[in-house]
Amino acid sequence: MASNDWKKMTIYDAGGMNRHNGKYERENGNHSNRHIDKSKSHLNLYIGCDDYSEACHNMKARVQEVDKLYPPKRKNKSDTRIICTMIVVPCPQEICERGYDATKQFFYDMYQLYKNFFGADNVHGGMVHFDEIHEYTDKDGTKKMSLPHMHTLISAYSEWTERDKKTGATITRKGINGKHFETKARMKKLNQIVEDYCLENFGIHFLTGESPQKKSVERLKSEEELHQLTAKKKQIQTELAELEMQKQQSHQSIEELISKKNEMQHLIEEQSVQLAELKEETTTRQEESESLKKKIDEMQQEILDITLPPKPVPPTKPREKIKMNRKDYIQYRLEDIPMNFFERKKEEARVGKEYDTNIQEWENYEKALEQYKIDYENWATATKTVKALQERLNKVNSYEESIRQGQRAIFFAEELKMKKQINELKQQNETLQTELDTIHTQIQTLADNEYQRRRKRDAELLAYYEQYSGIPSSQIENAVKNQHTHDLTPIDYHTD
Numbered sequence: 100m101a102s103n104d105w106k107k108m109t110i111y112d113a114g115g116m117n118r119h120n121g122k123y124e125r126e127n128g129n130h131s132n133r134h135i136d137k138s139k140s141h142l143n144l145y146i147g148c149d150d151y152s153e154a155c156h157n158m159k160a161r162v163q164e165v166d167k168l169y170p171p172k173r174k175n176k177s178d179t180r181i182i183c184t185m186i187v188v189p190c191p192q193e194i195c196e197r198g199y200d201a202t203k204q205f206f207y208d209m210y211q212l213y214k215n216f217f218g219a220d221n222v223h224g225g226m227v228h229f230d231e232i233h234e235y236t237d238k239d240g241t242k243k244m245s246l247p248h249m250h251t252l253i254s255a256y257s258e259w260t261e262r263d264k265k266t267g268a269t270i271t272r273k274g275i276n277g278k279h280f281e282t283k284a285r286m287k288k289l290n291q292i293v294e295d296y297c298l299e300n301f302g303i304h305f306l307t308g309e310s311p312q313k314k315s316v317e318r319l320k321s322e323e324e325l326h327q328l329t330a331k332k333k334q335i336q337t338e339l340a341e342l343e344m345q346k347q348q349s350h351q352s353i354e355e356l357i358s359k360k361n362e363m364q365h366l367i368e369e370q371s372v373q374l375a376e377l378k379e380e381t382t383t384r385q386e387e388s389e390s391l392k393k394k395i396d397e398m399q400q401e402i403l404d405i406t407l408p409p410k411p412v413p414p415t416k417p418r419e420k421i422k423m424n425r426k427d428y429i430q431y432r433l434e435d436i437p438m439n440f441f442e443r444k445k446e447e448a449r450v451g452k453e454y455d456t457n458i459q460e461w462e463n464y465e466k467a468l469e470q471y472k473i474d475y476e477n478w479a480t481a482t483k484t485v486k487a488l489q490e491r492l493n494k495v496n497s498y499e500e501s502i503r504q505g506q507r508a509i510f511f512a513e514e515l516k517m518k519k520q521i522n523e524l525k526q527q528n529e530t531l532q533t534e535l536d537t538i539h540t541q542i543q544t545l546a547d548n549e550y551q552r553r554r555k556r557d558a559e560l561l562a563y564y565e566q567y568s569g570i571p572s573s574q575i576e577n578a579v580k581n582q583h584t585h586d587l588t589p590i591d592y593h594t595d
Contacts, residue, residue: 102306103289104187107277113155113183113252120151120226120250136230144203144227146210146249154224154252158183161220161254162275169274181277184253186213188293189246193303203227205301206249212296213251216289221254255280353538360531367524374517381510384502391499398492411474414467417460428454 108116118124125140148154162182171180188209190202210225227249259279260271290306297305421428432450433443 102188103286103293105281105286106185106187107181107255107281108183108185109180110159110182113158113185116185116250117151117155122150125230136232139230142199142229144206144225144229144249146207146225146227147222148224151224151226151252154226157223158252158254161223161256165254165256165273165275169272171274171276172272181255181280182275183255184277184281186251186253187248188251189248191297191301191303191305192246194297194301195246199229202229202247206247208296208300209249209293210251212292213253216292217253218256221256223252223254225249225251353535353542356531356535356538360528360535363524363528363531367521367528370517370521370524374514374521377510377513377517388499388502391495391502395492395495395499398488398495410478411471413471414464417464418457420461421454421457425451425454 122143122145125135125137125143145151148157190205194205195202206225206227210222213225214222227247229247232245232247255275255277256273257276257280258271258273259276260269262268263270294305297303423431429447429450433446436446438446
């Protein structure tokens with residue numbers, strides 16, 4: 100019967116379904132499921148999400164949100180805790196026959212039913228597959244066609260009651276819990292909701308009344324593939340039984356093939372030795388590269404340890420220097436100025452102080468100028484040294500990069516070439532081995548046929564000899580085995 104197929108999943112199980120449900124992987128990946136027709140993958144739908152990866156992300160976020168509000172009772176390992184369910188629902192055949200739009204509307208309605216039933220926060224995306232429709236063998240042996248179906252990712256959020264072990268009271272619990280989420284009652288109720296929906300909107304039964312398969316979609320696919328392989332095996336066995344063994348194969352052909360096989364094996368060993376030598380040489384080059392890198396690191400550290408002083412600033416030149424002696428300068432400044440004795444003494448002290456200040460400023464300036472010249476020379480030398488180290492480091496970096504590029508180019512080119520040659524030789528070797536096995540089988544069959552032919556001929560000869568000689572066949576066989584042919588005495592049928 101049609102039903103909602105539930106599958107409990109851990110976080111790793113959900114991630115592993117990306118190859119089957121992801122949009123890019125579905126359309127471009129290589130699938131072990133040979134029933135996927137990638138030319139029809141553009142018809143697939145993603146409801147409630149843009150891609151399966153988005154649905155997984157939203158599911159994980161929902162689990163974290165619920166765990167914060169209702170921490171799990173036991174801290175299970177993340178790889179064993181059931182946190183979500185994948186529900187697979189097929190579209191009934193009667194709806195599929197109404198066309199693509201009707202089928203698409205069915206899945207949109209199913210997604211809305213899931214949101215109403217489980218809560219919108221717990222339904223994270225529906226992946227509808229139109230590219231996986233194929234013929235399969237039902238359990239009763241009849242051929243049937245699979246249907247478009249939708250994978251819906253749902254968080255295992257549930258509310259349940261349990262008895263408190265300490266108080267004995269009944270309490271209500273909430274949280275992510277696979278055991279309380281996937282129950283027979285809930286599964287049955289969901290099936291009934293879908294049944295009512297199909298009757299009301301399409302006038303058909305979702306629950307057809309047939310005995311359930313009790314097998315998952317993946318199990319049915321595996322059984323169908325096994326059934327086809329079994330049929331193919333029987334066909335091959337029939338063809339092999341009908342083939343006539345050829346008698347023109349000789350031991351020389353076998354020896355030639357063995358010789359060629361040994362030659363191929365020898366070439367494989369030579370190529371393997373060369374590849375090992377190339378890897379050893381690459382290891383040596385890598386060690387040299389590591390040594391060079393160590394020197395570069397030392398040089399970089401040496402440069403980092405150098406602390407350049409700031410560029411020295413020249414001292415500010417003071418006002419013009421007085422070129423007279425103190426006495427002449429005082430006399431020059433105060434001549435022709437009428438004043439009394441006390442005023443003159445006061446002015447001489449002020450002008451003298453002015454003179455002393457000027458002389459001191461110039462002495463300080465000349466000392467600062469000498470120090471500036473020394474500091475500037477030291478700064479210029481240090482700067483030149485650092486620039487030289489930087490240029491040297493750049494050259495070493497350039498040299499190291501060129502060495503690495505050369506090593507990578509040589510190694511990968513040679514390794515790729517040798518691996519390709521080895522794979523080709525291995526394939527030829529396997530082909531030769533297959534031919535040898537076929538020849539051995541043919542020779543063994545020929546030997547068996549020849550043995551049976553000789554047994555039949557000997558039996559005919561014994562019967563003929565017994566009939567016309569009167570000697571029992573058992574006596575003839577014993578005589579031949581013991582090489583006592585003289586014991587054979589024919590019966591004389593010519594009597595007087």
